[in-house]
Amino acid sequence: MHKIALLAAAFTVSATAAMAAPRTDEPIQPIEPAKVKDAGLVELGKKLYFDPRLSKSGFISCNSCHNLSMGGTDNLKTSIGHNWNKGPINAPTVLNSSLNLAQFWDGRALTLQDQAGGPIANPGEMASTHTLAISVLQSIPAYVAEYKKVFGTDKVSIDGVTKAIAAFEETLVTPNSRFDKWLKGDNKALTKQELAGYELFKDSGCTACHNGAAAGGNTFQKMGVVEPYKSTSTAEGRVAVTKEEADRFYFKVPTLRNVEMTYPYFHDGEAETMSEAVDTMGRIQLGRKFSAEENASIVAFLKTLTGDQPSFMLPILPPSNEKTPQPEPFN
Ligand code: HEC
Numbered sequence: 001m002h003k004i005a006l007l008a009a010a011f012t013v014s015a016t017a018a019m020a021a022p023r024t025d026e027p028i029q030p031i032e033p034a035k036v037k038d039a040g041l042v043e044l045g046k047k048l049y050f051d052p053r054l055s056k057s058g059f060i061s062c063n064s065c066h067n068l069s070m071g072g073t074d075n076l077k078t079s080i081g082h083n084w085n086k087g088p089i090n091a092p093t094v095l096n097s098s099l100n101l102a103q104f105w106d107g108r109a110l111t112l113q114d115q116a117g118g119p120i121a122n123p124g125e126m127a128s129t130h131t132l133a134i135s136v137l138q139s140i141p142a143y144v145a146e147y148k149k150v151f152g153t154d155k156v157s158i159d160g161v162t163k164a165i166a167a168f169e170e171t172l173v174t175p176n177s178r179f180d181k182w183l184k185g186d187n188k189a190l191t192k193q194e195l196a197g198y199e200l201f202k203d204s205g206c207t208a209c210h211n212g213a214a215a216g217g218n219t220f221q222k223m224g225v226v227e228p229y230k231s232t233s234t235a236e237g238r239v240a241v242t243k244e245e246a247d248r249f250y251f252k253v254p255t256l257r258n259v260e261m262t263y264p265y266f267h268d269g270e271a272e273t274m275s276e277a278v279d280t281m282g283r284i285q286l287g288r289k290f291s292a293e294e295n296a297s298i299v300a301f302l303k304t305l306t307g308d309q310p311s312f313m314l315p316i317l318p319p320s321n322e323k324t325p326q327p328e329p330f331n
Pocket residue numbers: 049060061062063064065066079080081082087089090091092093094097100102103104105106112115116117119120124125126165
């Protein structure tokens with residue numbers, strides 16, 4: 001009897017050591033799983049996200065540049081669009097984009113729905129028009145039937161299309177990273193090096209800009225606070241939206257969630273590795289030169305921000321027919 005009580009006490013002690021109380025006063029909070037309100041709307045949005053027939057060529061879908069098998073990016077310095085057009089800027093991840101204060105590097109779209117209409121009609125991206133994209137969908141009976149089930153009308157509109165895509169994007173969150181497990185009290189979730197990297201990340205001031213659930217995405221900040229950032233890119237940042245000279249080279253702080261997967265880095269895609277990005281950030285944002293060991297520990301911490309990637313059945317798209325406008329391939 002006595003022995004059993006002692007064993008139970010020992011068990012409780014070791015369990016307490018592995019689990020602590022949730023760490024609620026950290027500058028970064030855990031990512032919560034998405035709550036799906038309308039499964040039909042999300043399913044339609046998923047099909048549209050993967051459907052290259054929203055592009056003029058019938059070749060480019062949202063997933064071409066925001067590949068959900070690769071962290072929601074294309075892993076290219078700048079994206080490739082219609083006619084092999086080389087885009088002007090690096091594609092940010094769509095993962096956790098619902099947590100952003102606004103969309104695009106300069107925040108020119110306020111919501112995911114506002115954003116989703118842009119690439120379809122952008123001549124350098126999908127190069128279609130909203131009218132053409134709608135007539136493609138309208139010609140496909142299975143799409144019209146699904147649309148009617150969701151919206152109660154068989155008249156497809158860009159408003160419905162972008163609403164569905166945005167609802168799908170809202171499900172693309174990445175909970176359960178090792179860092180989040182640590183935040184939730186799992187003491188064994190991080191190694192000593194990763195924890196040291198996180199302490200250094202906080203102590204040197206990275207969390208002034210990379211904070212909140214997404215470790216970014218919630219403010220616009222100057223690229224080059226202490227030292228100017230040299231780039232051949234013509235992107236000017238937030239000034240393009242506000243027309244305020246003070247906003248020149250202010251960019252939306254990117255999320256660091258899944259940053260291990262979303263290389264290359266910065267709006268111009270100039271930093272090829274995390275180590276390079278960390279070195280540049282330390283130098284130009286904080287006036288700090290990290291040793292190789294410090295850099296490695298911050299990189300080790302950043303890798304703990306990789307969460308569960310979206311996982312679902314690849315949607316099967318309803319076929320085109322003789323009424324569907326034909327794709328126009330690249331010249
Ligand atoms: C040809 C490549 C390409 C295609 C196709 C494309 N995008 Fe993008 N996307 C980009 C680039 C590049 C940016 C950044 C543009 C900028 O900030 O000026 C971007 C930005 C975004 C953002 C903002 C993310 C953030 O953090 O600011 C979202 C969301 C997004 N795209 C969703 C979509 C959806 C939905 C589709 C399909 C309807 C789509 N994209 C098609 C390249 C592409």
